[in-house]
Amino acid sequence: MPRIFPRPALKKRENTFVIRQYGDGLTEGKHYLCPANELSRRNGVIQIHASRGSRLLQFIQCTEQNDQSVRDELLAGLSAAQAFTSPKYLYDALGSKLFEAICELPEYYPTRTEALIFKTHGRAIAQAIGSGTTLIDLGAGNCAKAARLFPALQPVQYVPVDISVSFLREALQRLQQQFPSIVMTGIGMDFSSELLLPDSVRDEKRLFFYPGSSIGNFTPEESLAFLQRIRAACDEAGGLLIGVDLVKDKAILDAAYDDALGVTAAFNLNLLRHMNHLVGTDFDVQGWRHRGFFNDKASRIEMHLEAASEQIVHWPQGERRFERGERIHTENSYKYTQRSFTDLLEQAGFRKLSFWTDPQQWFMVCHAHVN
Ligand SMILES: C[S@@+](CC[C@H](N)C(=O)[O-])C[C@H]1O[C@@H](n2cnc3c(N)ncnc32)[C@H](O)[C@@H]1O
Numbered sequence: 001m002p003r004i005f006p007r008p009a010l011k012k013r014e015n016t017f018v019i020r021q022y023g024d025g026l027t028e029g030k031h032y033l034c035p036a037n038e039l040s041r042r043n044g045v046i047q048i049h050a051s052r053g054s055r056l057l058q059f060i061q062c063t064e065q066n067d068q069s070v071r072d073e074l075l076a077g078l079s080a081a082q083a084f085t086s087p088k089y090l091y092d093a094l095g096s097k098l099f100e101a102i103c104e105l106p107e108y109y110p111t112r113t114e115a116l117i118f119k120t121h122g123r124a125i126a127q128a129i130g131s132g133t134t135l136i137d138l139g140a141g142n143c144a145k146a147a148r149l150f151p152a153l154q155p156v157q158y159v160p161v162d163i164s165v166s167f168l169r170e171a172l173q174r175l176q177q178q179f180p181s182i183v184m185t186g187i188g189m190d191f192s193s194e195l196l197l198p199d200s201v202r203d204e205k206r207l208f209f210y211p212g213s214s215i216g217n218f219t220p221e222e223s224l225a226f227l228q229r230i231r232a233a234c235d236e237a238g239g240l241l242i243g244v245d246l247v248k249d250k251a252i253l254d255a256a257y258d259d260a261l262g263v264t265a266a267f268n269l270n271l272l273r274h275m276n277h278l279v280g281t282d283f284d285v286q287g288w289r290h291r292g293f294f295n296d297k298a299s300r301i302e303m304h305l306e307a308a309s310e311q312i313v314h315w316p317q318g319e320r321r322f323e324r325g326e327r328i329h330t331e332n333s334y335k336y337t338q339r340s341f342t343d344l345l346e347q348a349g350f351r352k353l354s355f356w357t358d359p360q361q362w363f364m365v366c367h368a369h370v371n
Pocket residue numbers: 087088091096099103138139140141142145161162163164189190191192211212213214
């Protein structure tokens with residue numbers, strides 16, 4: 001068990017993680033500082049020795065104490081010749097709500113198509129997985145997709161993980177009231193470069209659940225490394241259940257990421273507000289336009305923010321001028337074929353793959369075993 005420091009001792013230090021552990025109500029947070037040398041590595045996964053406690057509901061926030069890394073990453077992207085940001089910055093509390101609204105749009109087929117696959121093939125999917133899993137929901141959002149699997153999978157522990165911390169915490173609080181007998185451990189963290197799991201997450205029979213084709217936000221090379229990290233975090237009985245969007249007609253893809261109501265546009269533009277908050281930029285949201293389209297050569301949706309007129313953006317110690325029409329690249333969403341995604345899973349070392357799709361073959365759900 002590491003030494004833990006009560007909140008008044010919190011100070012900015014290099015290589016330090018803040019662990020916030022919440023009680024049953026999830027509102028009264030206790031804050032602890034956990035020095036990096038008190039984290040241990042096993043199979044490439046960082047284990048945080050947070051206190052275990054016997055509660056059914058726990059929320060642990062693991063964020064790098066050094067916010068400088070977020071600033072450095074965002075400002076490096078903003079200053080690049082072709083400006084870019086990581087799609088993870090689309091998700092603050094408002095971004096998560098806007099994403100929920102996107103899922104309701106007629107143009108946004110992935111959510112309802114994936115739901116149809118689970119409805120049609122739920123029994124076969126549950127049979128492939130078996131019961132008694134530690135269900136780890138990556139990028140859980142409102143946790144709704146995992147909750148629909150609870151009756152069939154009967155997980156021993158549910159572990160939703162998300163960068164959008166307050167949104168996840170509120171969703172989990174509601175979910176625990178609905179399923180009071182399931183042990184739930186919420187984790188607020190950025191899993192893009194490392195998969196940090198506190199040791200209150202059971203090792204046995206981990207099922208990583210990664211729905212919604214979120215894997216598409218990574219390049220194929222990053223996806224391979226991410227899948228390898230997931231595999232390394234599983235025991236012999238572990239596995240992966242993942243939703244993958246498939247290549248299809250460009251008009252369908254274009255509409256899904258540029259809807260008539262402008263909800264996706266609001267979701268993309270909200271990134272500018274989030275950046276203003278995170279790094280002190282002074283983006284004027286009104287000066288930017290959403291662009292979302294399928295790049296068929298790269299097999300990916302691209303989202304950009306385009307300057308509607310010349311924009312000069314300032315931040316402490318810097319500024320950047322954007323010409324009219326100049327863009328910030330904010331998201332990629334790679335689309336796969338069954339073959340190309342099978343190759344990726346096999347390269348990552350997964351075995352005994354099963355696939356389910358919808359009648360139009362627009363979306364695919366895969367289950368893969370570690371062994
Ligand atoms: C496309 S949404 C999917 C939400 C939900 N799982 C679904 O399928 O509807 C992506 C989710 O992943 C989270 N997310 C994105 N990047 C992340 C990162 N680097 N680390 C942790 N969570 C991340 C977002 O906050 C968001 O909730």
